[in-house]
Amino acid sequence: xxxxxxxxxxxxxxxxxxxxxxxxxxxxxxxxxxxxxxxxxxxxxxxxxxxxxxxxxxxxxxxxxxxxxxxxxxxxxxxxxxxxxxxxxxxxxxxxxxxxxxxxxxxxxxxxxxxxxxxxxxxxxxxxxxxxxxxxxxxxxxxxxxxxxxxxxxxxxxxxxxxxxxxxxxxxxxxxxxxxxxxxxxxxxxxxxxxxxxxxxxxxxxxxxxxxxxxxxxxxxxxxxxxxxxxxxxxxxxxxxxx
Numbered sequence: 689x690x691x692x693x694x695x696x697x698x699x700x701x702x703x704x705x706x707x708x709x710x711x712x713x714x715x716x717x718x719x720x721x722x723x724x725x726x727x728x729x730x731x732x733x734x735x736x737x738x739x740x741x742x743x744x745x746x747x748x749x750x751x752x753x754x755x756x757x758x759x760x761x762x763x764x765x766x767x768x769x770x771x772x773x774x775x776x777x778x779x780x781x782x783x784x785x786x787x788x789x790x791x792x793x794x795x796x797x798x799x800x801x802x803x804x805x806x807x808x809x810x811x812x813x814x815x816x817x818x819x820x821x822x823x824x825x826x827x828x829x830x831x832x833x834x835x836x837x838x839x840x841x842x843x844x845x846x847x848x849x850x851x852x853x854x855x856x857x858x859x860x861x862x863x864x865x866x867x868x869x870x871x872x873x874x875x876x877x878x879x880x881x882x883x884x885x886x887x888x889x890x891x892x893x894x895x896x897x898x899x900x901x902x903x904x905x906x907x908x909x910x911x912x913x914x915x916x917x918x919x920x921x922x923x924x925x926x927x928x929x930x931x
Contacts, residue, residue, distance in 0.1 A: 699781040701773070701804045702728060703791040705816020706742050708923065709899040713745050716817050716898045722746050724783065724814060730775040732758045732800055733785040742785065760784075760796050769799055776809045788923070790818045794838065794868060820866060823894035823925035826904045827864070830929060834864035840877070851884045851928075858889075859930035867926045874919040877926065878912070885909045885928065892927040895919045 702724050707713050714722065725746045733739035736757045743750060758772040776782050784791045784800055790813075791797035804811050820836050837854065841847045854865040869877045874895075881891055887910040894904040901922070907915060 698807075698809050699776040699779050700810045700812050701776060701801070702781060702783045703797070703801070703811065703813045704783045704785050705790045705814060705818070706786050706788060708788050708817050708819055708897050711899055713742065717746075718815050721814055721816060724781075726750060728781045728783040729754050730756045730780055730782045731785055732760050732772050732782060732797075734759070734761045734787045734796060738787060739785045760800065766799075770803050770807075772800060773804055773807060773809060776804070777807070788819075790816055793818055793820060794836065817898050819894070819897045819923065819925050822897045823892065823904065823927060824864070824866065826894060827892035827927050828906050829864040829890060829892060829927055830862055831864075833862055834866060834927075836866045838868060840867055840869070847880060848884050851880065855885055855889055855928060855930050858928060862929075864927050864929045867928075869924065869926065871919075871921045871923055874922065874924045875917075878917065878919070881926070881928065882909055882913050886930065888931055890929045890931060893917065893919060893924060894927070895922040895924040897923070897925070 704721060704724060705717065707716060725743055731739060736759065739757065740752060740755065743755065744752070760769070760772070773782065784797050786795045786797065789795060792801055801811055824831055824834055840850050857863060858865050867877075878893065885891070887908060889909050890906055891909060891912060892904065892906040896902045897904070903919075
């Protein structure tokens with residue numbers, strides 16, 4: 689526990705990563721995750737059902753009725769978010785759970801963490817899988833200088849313009865550019881890369897990271913045009929780097 693003002697003892701906010709798919713959690717996570725889950729009963733999560741399932745996988749003997757959840761998703765009223773941290777003010781620890789990967793990284797949760805800092809609540813990030821970092825590690829592209837850009841525009845013309853802009857930026861700075869896409873649009877985005885990017889621009893496609901079906905490949909656009917790939921509905925990170 690931490691003290692955020694004289695005489696006031698607070699709990700900690702643990703940022704708890706989850707698996708990137710339906711695998712055994714402890715195959716890709718350290719035992720420290722299990723220890724924290726076993727001691728924490730208050731959680732903030734996008735989806736209570738999947739959060740409970742993850743907790744049960746991590747700690748099968750943990751009493752589910754003892755768990756308390758606050759829901760952080762697109763339906764959450766912003767003014768209610770500060771109240772999610774009330775257990776910390778009362779001296780209890782809270783776990784912020786991602787749906788996949790790490791809280792606050794391409795994932796809701798940053799607002800909770802920001803408010804925790806405002807309230808002088810200690811924030812404890814825990815080690816776990818991040819698809820962004822794992823893809824970057826395995827890509828062979830510039831891990832010294834990279835940027836995560838989230839989703840590209842849906843509008844065709846705007847998306848093509850954005851792709852060209854990021855390729856130009858990568859060429860000028862050497863910076864690798866990372867993107868995600870709604871899984872059912874993965875193949876469409878790769879086809880767009882093939883049409884818009886220069887033949888020697890490198891693109892890494894990293895799908896189903898940490899799962900048995902994991903596939904990570906880095907090729908030039910020239911080579912991608914001659915490659916058939918099934919990434920439909922598979923969580924995927926795309927990285928481009930102009931050379």
